[in-house]
Amino acid sequence: xxxxxxxxxxxxxxxxxxxxxxxRDRFELPSGLIYLEGNSLGALPCGVKxxxxxxxxxxxxxxLYASWNTAGWSxxxxxxxxxxxxxxxxxxxxxxxxxxxxxNLFNLLAAAVRARPDRRVVVVEPTTFPTDGYIAASVxxxxxxxxxxxxxxxxxxxxxADTAVVCLTHVDFRTGRKYDETAITAGVHAAGAxxxxxxxxxxxxVPFDLHAIDADLAVGCSYKYLNGGSGAPAYSFVARRLHAxxxxxxxxxxxxAEPFAMQRDFTPRTGIGRxxxxxxxxxxxxxxxxxxxxxxxxxxxxxxxxxxxxxxxFIDLVQAHTDLEVVTPLDPQRRGSQVSLRxxxxxxxxxxxxxxxVVGDFRTPDIARFGFAPLYVRHVDVDAAVEQxxxxxxxxxxxxxxxxxxxxxx
Ligand SMILES: Cc1ncc(COP(=O)(O)O)c(C=O)c1O
Numbered sequence: 001x002x003x004x005x006x007x008x009x010x011x012x013x014x015x016x017x018x019x020x021x022x023x024r025d026r027f028e029l030p031s032g033l034i035y036l037e038g039n040s041l042g043a044l045p046c047g048v049k050x051x052x053x054x055x056x057x058x059x060x061x062x063x064l065y066a067s068w069n070t071a072g073w074s075x076x077x078x079x080x081x082x083x084x085x086x087x088x089x090x091x092x093x094x095x096x097x098x099x100x101x102x103x104n105l106f107n108l109l110a111a112a113v114r115a116r117p118d119r120r121v122v123v124v125e126p127t128t129f130p131t132d133g134y135i136a137a138s139v140x141x142x143x144x145x146x147x148x149x150x151x152x153x154x155x156x157x158x159x160x161a162d163t164a165v166v167c168l169t170h171v172d173f174r175t176g177r178k179y180d181e182t183a184i185t186a187g188v189h190a191a192g193a194x195x196x197x198x199x200x201x202x203x204x205x206v207p208f209d210l211h212a213i214d215a216d217l218a219v220g221c222s223y224k225y226l227n228g229g230s231g232a233p234a235y236s237f238v239a240r241r242l243h244a245x246x247x248x249x250x251x252x253x254x255x256x257a258e259p260f261a262m263q264r265d266f267t268p269r270t271g272i273g274r275x276x277x278x279x280x281x282x283x284x285x286x287x288x289x290x291x292x293x294x295x296x297x298x299x300x301x302x303x304x305x306x307x308x309x310x311x312x313x314f315i316d317l318v319q320a321h322t323d324l325e326v327v328t329p330l331d332p333q334r335r336g337s338q339v340s341l342r343x344x345x346x347x348x349x350x351x352x353x354x355x356x357x358v359v360g361d362f363r364t365p366d367i368a369r370f371g372f373a374p375l376y377v378r379h380v381d382v383d384a385a386v387e388q389x390x391x392x393x394x395x396x397x398x399x400x401x402x403x404x405x406x407x408x409x410x
Pocket of ligand 1: 100101102103129131132169173198200201221234
């Protein structure tokens with residue numbers, strides 16, 4: 001293993017032999033910055049600025065309303081969804097881009113509850129990203145169902161013949177632990193329930209084959225490993241076999257079979273398009289559309305191999321050179337594309353690292369999180385990040401008063 005301090009030749013060799021080394025050039029990264037925050041806000045892909053500027057100046061600024069038809073604004077959500085579909089093992093007509101993950105969670109959880117009218121229970125995981133729990137609780141309240149928190153280590157133990165739907169996040173936002181999607185989906189199906197996967201920390205870094213596991217429902221965001229920019233719209237997946245029975249509650253005019261027929265009553269589009277709600281956020285959508293080109297020609301098996309190589313190296317170096325607790329599973333089969341470290345002053349640690357040019361983030365109460373976006377993070381970045389981490393620890397820089405002040409986003 002490379003000695004921290006040499007930013008070493010072993011890492012350079014790994015990067016030289018990396019079949020995905022070229023994809024880093026598809027991003028505009030500030031020079032000198034080690035960006036390990038792609039699990040929160042992905043980096044800026046090349047071409048996005050120009051595309052957004054063109055849409056603003058030409059399509060919006062000059063062509064104005066005509067662009068709805070001449071620039072194809074109206075079916076952009078479907079076209080962007082078609083680029084996401086292969087990243088999650090789905091067909092293009094099973095994915096739609098719309099709204100936020102939170103809104104899509106509400107729509108799909110409610111539709112799932114309606115699809116299982118004789119079952120009372122919605123199962124969700126208590127340590128999941130909070131919005132999933134908030135939304136599941138609201139769905140349970142709205143539809144007079146029971147919310148059941150499962151054991152994060154054994155979610156299937158909470159699933160029984162009264163379960164309508166189970167909602168789990170595939171890769172945990174706090175720990176980076178990855179569930180076995182095949183076994184869990186099969187277990188949920190064996191109980192006759194529907195399974196909804198939250199793929200926010202999966203898509204774009206960890207392959208997930210929705211067809212292979214006979215998945216029912218999924219949601220995911222597009223501003224993390226898909227690099228669509230903050231607030232870029234999320235996506236929903238619904239297996240084709242469920243489209244006809246999908247009765248979702250947020251029925252907006254863009255989900256209507258004929259939005260411009262302006263009919264009084266809601267008639268859903270056939271297929272996934274019924275999950276569109278209101279007017280799509282054009283500028284975010286075009287940014288995402290161009291951002292997804294960064295995945296062109298990328299073999300997802302290679303993406304996973306690179307991700308594991310980066311996280312594995314980071315874990316090895318942290319364990320060799322610090323006494324920090326690695327919270328993320330050491331077993332590569334059980335981790336996503338981030339590594340979380342525990343430290344009593346994790347907030348100060350992250351701030352001190354940031355001052356040294358290494359960007360990670362803090363999750364309360366004591367987690368320092370580092371995301372490894374395999375399209376643009378290199379092995380030399382891993383070595384350099386640990387080198388800075390050791391310096392922060394050696395100098396107790398995490399305890400400096402200026403790093404104790406919390407900002408609104410941590
Ligand atoms: C696992 C997970 N689910 C849901 C969300 C919320 O997504 P949104 O802000 O698009 O509603 C996040 C946000 O980071 C997340 O990490």
